[in-house]
Amino acid sequence: MSAGFIGLGQMGAPMAGHLAAAGVVVHDARPEAVAPLVKAGARGASSVAEVARHADLISIMVRDDAQVAEVGAEVLASARPGTVLAIHSTIRARTAEELAERGAGYGIEVVDAPVSGSVVGAVEGSLAVMVGGTEAAFERCREEFAPWAGLVLHMGPIGAGTRAKLARNLLQFVSFAAAAEAQRLAEASGVPLRRLARIVKHSDAITGGPGAVMLRPTTAPMAPDDDLYGILAHVRDLGEKDLSLALELAGETGVDAPLARLALDRLAAGLGLDGADG
Numbered sequence: 505m506s507a508g509f510i511g512l513g514q515m516g517a518p519m520a521g522h523l524a525a526a527g528v529v530v531h532d533a534r535p536e537a538v539a540p541l542v543k544a545g546a547r548g549a550s551s552v553a554e555v556a557r558h559a560d561l562i563s564i565m566v567r568d569d570a571q572v573a574e575v576g577a578e579v580l581a582s583a584r585p586g587t588v589l590a591i592h593s594t595i596r597a598r599t600a601e602e603l604a605e606r607g608a609g610y611g612i613e614v615v616d617a618p619v620s621g622s623v624v625g626a627v628e629g630s631l632a633v634m635v636g637g638t639e640a641a642f643e644r645c646r647e648e649f650a651p652w653a654g655l656v657l658h659m660g661p662i663g664a665g666t667r668a669k670l671a672r673n674l675l676q677f678v679s680f681a682a683a684a685e686a687q688r689l690a691e692a693s694g695v696p697l698r699r700l701a702r703i704v705k706h707s708d709a710i711t712g713g714p715g716a717v718m719l720r721p722t723t724a725p726m727a728p729d730d731d732l733y734g735i736l737a738h739v740r741d742l743g744e745k746d747l748s749l750a751l752e753l754a755g756e757t758g759v760d761a762p763l764a765r766l767a768l769d770r771l772a773a774g775l776g777l778d779g780a781d782g
Contacts, residue, residue: 505644505645506558506560507523507560507562507648508528508529508558509528510552510563510564511566512537513532515626516563520541521540522652526545527545527546529559531549531551552575553581556581557582560587560588561587561644561648562579562590564591564593565592568595569599571593576603576606580603580610585611586611586612588613590614590616591603591614591616592618592633594618594673595616595666600663600665600666601662604637613638614637614641615662615665616637617665618669620634625654626652628654630654632656633655633656634657634664634668634669636664636667637662638661639658642658675714682767685762687700689753689757689759689761692757693753719735724776725776726775726776726777736775736777737777739775740772743771744772748768750764751764
């Protein structure tokens with residue numbers, strides 16, 4: 505498939521860069537964003553419509569829902585039937601669904617395919633892609649995403665990719681808030697924060713961080729004879745002990761730790777355990 509890429513910002517530019525040597529057609533409202541990619545082998549387009557006329561798979565990486573709706577409408581008006589339009593921006597699922605409904609009238613398939621992995625993953629070509637859309641559309645774009653992606657998964661119908669991305673980002677940004685709380689506790693206890701950060705990054709790279717406990721296909725309560733019950737019960741027991749000790753230290757140092765209190769209260773249920781046998 506011939507590829508087009510619209511939106512060459514912090515994420516879009518390195519993603520499109522992996523396709524430059526193959527002659528991807530690129531467009532951005534800023535000519536200075538297009539020039540380096542053209543130098544690397546891409547073909548510059550003066551408009552969204554020009555990209556749409558020359559590509560079978562068109563990727564959009566713009567800022568928000570309004571820009572996706574605007575650019576998407578321009579693509580639908582100019583693209584050929586059979587084109588696949590992939591939305592990589594983080595938006596509302598309904599925005600992707602509405603665009604897909606409109607696309608059907610033009611014979612154009614729309615997938616929502618947000619990415620995870622930050623700028624580092626975009627530069628390395630190791631992004632994770634969460635695709636929502638028909639199975640046929642997914643199969644058409646899976647290999648096309650490969651130059652800039654390390655993992656491409658079909659999450660379900662249109663909108664499912666976006667819902668997965670929002671769940672993933674909820675975990676990330678709640679973790680950031682928890683990191684700030686942990687740093688306040690460490691600082692009040694005389695722990696050097698940069699050394700603590702090195703420990704966290706090192707150990708998370710080994711254990712997998714929060715993803716290490718995402719083992720089950722459901723969040724329903726777990727039966728005691730489940731194969732994972734003993735493993736997650738051990739996680740709960742360690743977590744409740746360590747959270748209690750951290751809250752004790754927070755009390756001694758005068759640090760407010762609301763996320764730690766909430767975690768202690770909800771850890772067992774979150775793991776699918778009732779906590780009764782701990």
